[in-house]
Every structure is written in structure tokens, then in C-alpha cells.
Amino acid sequence: MAMARWDADGLGTDSDVVVASLADPEAFGELYRRHAPAVHGFVLRRMGAEQADDVTADTFVTAFRIRDRFDRTRDSARPWLLGITVHQISRRWRAERAHLTTLAALEAAPLGPGRSVPDVSEVALARSVDARLAAALRRLRRGDRDVLLLVAWAELEYAEVAEALGIPVGTVRSRLHRARRLVRAALPTSNQED
Amino acid sequence: MAAQPGAMDEMTAVRQLGERLAPAEVSPALRVEAAVRGRTTGGVRPARGPLGSGPRWGAPLVAAAAVAVVVLATRGLTPLGADGGRPAAAGDVPPSSAGRQPAGSASAKRASDPPMAADRYVYTRVRFVEGVQSAEKGFVQVSGEDESWASADGRGAVVQHNGSRPAPGEGSYSAMREGWRVATQLGPDRRAGRPGQDLRGDVRFGWTASPGGQVPALPDPATTASVEAWLVQVERAVVGDSPGRVAALRAPTWAFGPGNQPEAVDVFALIPPSGREAVFQAVSRRPGATRHTVTVGENGTMIAIDGGTGAGRGDDPWVRMLFDPTTHAFTGIQDVLAAEQDGLPAGTVVKQYLIEQQAVVDRPGSHPDGTSVPVPLTPSQLPTGDPARAHLAR
Numbered sequence: 001m002a003m004a005r006w007d008a009d010g011l012g013t014d015s016d017v018v019v020a021s022l023a024d025p026e027a028f029g030e031l032y033r034r035h036a037p038a039v040h041g042f043v044l045r046r047m048g049a050e051q052a053d054d055v056t057a058d059t060f061v062t063a064f065r066i067r068d069r070f071d072r073t074r075d076s077a078r079p080w081l082l083g084i085t086v087h088q089i090s091r092r093w094r095a096e097r098a099h100l101t102t103l104a105a106l107e108a109a110p111l112g113p114g115r116s117v118p119d120v121s122e123v124a125l126a127r128s129v130d131a132r133l134a135a136a137l138r139r140l141r142r143g144d145r146d147v148l149l150l151v152a153w154a155e156l157e158y159a160e161v162a163e164a165l166g167i168p169v170g171t172v173r174s175r176l177h178r179a180r181r182l183v184r185a186a187l188p189t190s191n192q193e194d
Numbered sequence: 195m196a197a198q199p200g201a202m203d204e205m206t207a208v209r210q211l212g213e214r215l216a217p218a219e220v221s222p223a224l225r226v227e228a229a230v231r232g233r234t235t236g237g238v239r240p241a242r243g244p245l246g247s248g249p250r251w252g253a254p255l256v257a258a259a260a261v262a263v264v265v266l267a268t269r270g271l272t273p274l275g276a277d278g279g280r281p282a283a284a285g286d287v288p289p290s291s292a293g294r295q296p297a298g299s300a301s302a303k304r305a306s307d308p309p310m311a312a313d314r315y316v317y318t319r320v321r322f323v324e325g326v327q328s329a330e331k332g333f334v335q336v337s338g339e340d341e342s343w344a345s346a347d348g349r350g351a352v353v354q355h356n357g358s359r360p361a362p363g364e365g366s367y368s369a370m371r372e373g374w375r376v377a378t379q380l381g382p383d384r385r386a387g388r389p390g391q392d393l394r395g396d397v398r399f400g401w402t403a404s405p406g407g408q409v410p411a412l413p414d415p416a417t418t419a420s421v422e423a424w425l426v427q428v429e430r431a432v433v434g435d436s437p438g439r440v441a442a443l444r445a446p447t448w449a450f451g452p453g454n455q456p457e458a459v460d461v462f463a464l465i466p467p468s469g470r471e472a473v474f475q476a477v478s479r480r481p482g483a484t485r486h487t488v489t490v491g492e493n494g495t496m497i498a499i500d501g502g503t504g505a506g507r508g509d510d511p512w513v514r515m516l517f518d519p520t521t522h523a524f525t526g527i528q529d530v531l532a533a534e535q536d537g538l539p540a541g542t543v544v545k546q547y548l549i550e551q552q553a554v555v556d557r558p559g560s561h562p563d564g565t566s567v568p569v570p571l572t573p574s575q576l577p578t579g580d581p582a583r584a585h586l587a588r
Contacts, residue, residue, distance in 0.1 A: 032227060037219035044216035053226050060230045133211045152205055153212040184204040
């Protein structure tokens with residue numbers, strides 16, 4: 001069967017890359033090259049270094065396997081990939097909870113010998129606001145936390161968050177509103193602004 | 195631009211927290227891409243230079259293709275209320291009559307729950323076999339025991355696990371308390387808090403499965419209908435309020451996810467005898483569930499109820515719940531590949547958690563045979579950030 005060899009120099013949209021990868025799996029490497037750093041950074045923030053490699057790998061393995069389901073009308077695959085990432089994180093919710101619990105505990109129990117948090121600065125994290133924020137994030141509903149962090153940490157637009165999570169934009173707004181209200185209440189300088 | 199006009203201080207604070215945790219974009223190590231390439235299959239690869247080093251996309255690594263099918267090596271299964279061929283140790287929970295009904299019976303006959311003192315603990319030993327994906331080593335198969343002690347008082351309980359495996363998803367706990375991990379917190383009994391209540395007769399799953407969600411108590415009385423509703427509540431508590439995900443669920447244990455199966459075992463292992471039949475029937479009636487019999491190593495025949503997953507965001511394995519063919523007591527969980535993956539054929543059991551023994555003991559750390567291991571009991575013995583402290587301090 002004749003198939004187009006993937007030419008990494010012939011860059012196109014993510015949709016082009018996904019379509020090309022259906023005939024030539026090697027093309028999928030370009031999608032990895034484009035988005036793995038963002039996925040990996042997002043996972044590092046949400047789960048810490050211990051889980052990041054596995055979650056990033058699982059995200060792209062899953063994406064490869066279901067790439068025929070990608071909405072080819074989308075130019076960017078990042079929301080789709082981050083949606084898969086969120087799914088992978090949700091399946092490891094215990095690890096995320098433990099990560100946030102660790103961060104939230106740092107104020108009261110500074111890091112020392114035998115206690116380590118990968119890839120984070122002890123100095124930076126031993127701050128009250130971070131501990132409060134981590135505790136607040138831990139208390140959020142999972143769906144609310146997903147929306148908040150896709151906006152704040154992955155810098156997705158509302159419509160992209162909706163695409164990633166498969167929910168209406170209105171739900172994105174309501175979840176974000178709720179998450180922000182709860183996080184705001186946890187800040188030492190919280191006010192009544194809405 | 196994601197930020198909306200009038201962005202609030204809290205958004206800035208959250209963003210700054212993220213920036214301190216890690217850069218927004220971090221290139222993964224080459225081993226990650228190698229692992230991904232190794233786990234993708236299908237198609238013939240053109241023989242031109244790949245992007246980066248390592249195997250080509252779609253070409254399975256030898257290591258991945260060589261993953262051994264899980265060997266179902268278990269021993270001495272003694273499910274709650276069944277002798278399972280294992281000599282009953284002193285304090286073993288007596289058998290229940292709940293499972294005498296035909297498997298297809300829709301009406302659950304309730305069994306009586308033997309009384310148990312509030313200051314005693316349910317000891318559960320689980321034998322597990324897991325295939326753990328490692329970015330560096332590919333799939334690594336590990337096997338071991340996981341012991342837990344669930345306290346029986348009415349103020350709630352902490353299930354403490356004594357596991358030896360490198361537990362996925364337990365990194366932080368492992369770092370905080372090497373060799374020990376608290377995998378599940380059973381919350382306080384919000385309705386009663388009755389000292390002396392029978393844990394197995396009135397289990398409170400006030401367990402905080404996810405922030406904002408509580409796994410509710412098993413309904414009392416536990417009927418097929420009430421347990422069906424309870425399963426939905428469990429799923430919603432664990433999965434969250436995503437309608438798509440909840441609708442896609444086909445097995446109640448799916449929600450616990452990889453690395454979280456011990457929690458699922460905790461929840462279903464502590465079903466009291468009076469609730470077994472209702473749970474069995476309710477799980478059997480899940481949409482899409484299929485029921486058949488399987489032979490599980492030396493433990494013989496069990497009833498398997500398979501539930502599909504596939505929330506549309508992944509290609510998760512099927513989850514299989516195992517039940518004793520006679521008592522219908524929950525005996526464990528298997529993860530089964532729904533399709534060929536990583537060189538393994540569909541139907542391969544990739545993870546397994548079997549309850550080997552349950553017994554009532556006097557304190558955490560005690561074994562039915564009289565031996566014991568040290569288990570932290572008081573809040574001061576737990577790390578400061580451990581959520582179990584709050585439960586123990588009540």
C-alpha cells in the first residue's frame with residue numbers, strides 16, 4: 001500500500017500531523033515533539049516528578065491509540081492531549097492528593113532529611129500562601145480543580161477547556177467561578193471581590 | 195488569552211504556585227519518548243531516521259513485547275465468611291449464609307452479622323500481582339502482600355497498609371513514611387458515632403475518596419436496589435461530577451483507577467455478610483456487565499463480573515470483580531485487557547488483587563496467628579501532613 005512518508009520538514013497543523021500518523025505512525029512523533037513539554041510541565045505541577053514520566057507516557061500512548069478519534073476540524077491538539085492527561089491524572093487521584101497534601105504540610109513541617117518532594121524548591125514552597133493554596137486545591141471538587149488548573153497552569157481558553165473535558169463552556173465558567181471562590185477564601189488576603 | 199478581564203488575585207496566586215512548582219513546559223527525558231514508542235504498536239515502519247533516538251513509533255520495544263502474562267499465583271484464599279480451604283485461624287470471621295441463593299436471584303436475603311467489639315480490627319491480607327509501567331524499565335511485574343487493619347469503632351477508622359511494593363501513586367507517602375502507607379481513610383460515622391457498633395454490620399464508608407466527595411455508607415438495609423443507588427454514589431464520589439465519565443462507567447471499581455485498586459478492595463472487602471448478596475446482585479445488574487466463571491490459580495473457580503470502562507478519554511482495561519461462587523462474598527479484582535496492548539492479547543489479566551484472609555484481631559499490626567508488626571496508632575506517630583491524623587484525633 002502506498003503511503004505518504006512523514007516529512008518532518010513539511011510542518012502542518014496538528015490535525016495534519018494526526019491525519020498523517022494514521023498512515024505513517026512515525027508522524028506522531030511530531031505531535032509528541034510539539035506538545036510533550038507542555039503536557040509534562042502540567043503533570044509536574046499537578047503530581048510531582050515521581051508520576052510525571054508515567055503520566056506523560058500514558059497520555060501519548062493513549063493519544064496514539066485513539067488518534068483516529070481526534071476531531072480533525074481542530075487545528076491544535078493540545079486541548080485534546082491535555083484532556084487525555086486529565087483523564088490519566090484522574091485515574092491516579094490518590095497520587096495527586098498525596099502530592100497536594102505534602103505541599104500543604106510543608107508550612108508546618110519543613111522539609112528535612114528523609115523527606116523529599118521532587119523537583120520543587122524547599123525555600124519557595126515553605127511559604128504560607130503556597131501551603132494554603134495547596135490545601136485549597138486539595139479540597140476542590142475534582143472537576144472544579146481540573147478546570148481551574150487547565151486555565152491557570154495550562155493556559156487554555158475556556159473553549160479549549162470545554163473541548164478538553166468534554167463539557168459545555170457554561171459548565172467551565174461555573175466550575176471556574178466556584179473554584180476561584182473557594183481558593184480565594186483560603187488566601188490570607190482574601191476579600192469579597194467576585 | 196485564558197485570563198478573563200478582572201482576573202482575581204487568586205488566579206495570580208495559583209499561577210505563581212504553578213510557576214514555583216515547575217516551568218510551564220518541560221521536555222521529558224528521552225526515556226519517556228522511548229517508552230511511548232515502545233508501547234505503541236501496529237503498522238509497518240518506514241526505514242528512515244526517526245525523530246529523536248530510540249525505537250520508532252509503532253514499533254514495539256522488545257521489553258514491552260516480552261511482558262509476561264500475569265501468573266495467577268495466589269494461595270490460601272479465605273474470603274470473609276468462607277473457609278476457602280484454609281484452616282480457620284482463631285478470630286476468623288464466621289461464614290455467612292448469605293450466599294446460598296442462586297446467582298440469578300434478584301432479591302437479596304439478608305444475613306445476620308456477628309457482633310464485633312468496637313475496639314477490635316478487621317485484618318485483611320491481599321495478594322496482588324501488578325504490571326507496573328516504568329519509563330526506564332518498561333513493564334515490571336511485581337507481586338506481594340498488602341495487609342490492612344480497619345478499626346471497628348464508631349468514630350471512623352483508618353485502614354493501614356503494610357505493603358512492600360513500589361506502589362504507583364504512593365510516592366509522596368512512601369517518601370514520608372518509608373515502608374508504611376495509609377491508603378484509605380474511613381471517615382467518622384456522621385450519623386451515629388455509636389461506640390460498640392458492628393463495623394461489618396454497619397460499615398461507614400465516609401471515606402474521602404476525592405475532595406468534595408464522600409463515599410457514602412453502605413445502605414442499611416442493603417437491598418439490590420439500594421446498593422445499585424449506592425454504587426452510583428460511590429462512582430460519583432470517586433470520579434467527580436463529570437456526567438460523561440459517570441455515564442461511561444460500567445464497573446464500580448473502575449473509578450479507583452490504576453494504583454488505586456487497594457482502595458477498591460478496602461471498600462468491597464468490608465461489605466458485611468448482610469450486604470453481600472445485595473452487592474453481588476447489584477454489580478451483576480450493572481449496564482454492560484457480563485457474568486461468567488473463571489479459574490483463578492489455586493483458588494479454584496470464582497464468579498467473574500466484567501465491566502467495561504472506556505470513558506472516551508483512554509483505552510482503559512476492563513475491570514473484573516471476583517466473587518465467591520458459594521457465598522457471593524467479594525474476593526478480589528482483576529484488570530483485563532479489552533484489546534491487544536503492548537504485545538499482550540485481549541483478555542490478558544494484567545493486575546490482580548485477591549483477598550487471601552480476613553480475621554478479627556485485637557489491634558492494628560496483629561496477625562491471626564499471633565504474630566504482629568508495628569503499626570502507628572496515635573496521631574503523633576503519623577507525619578504532620580498525613581490526613582489520617584485528623585481522623586485518629588477525633
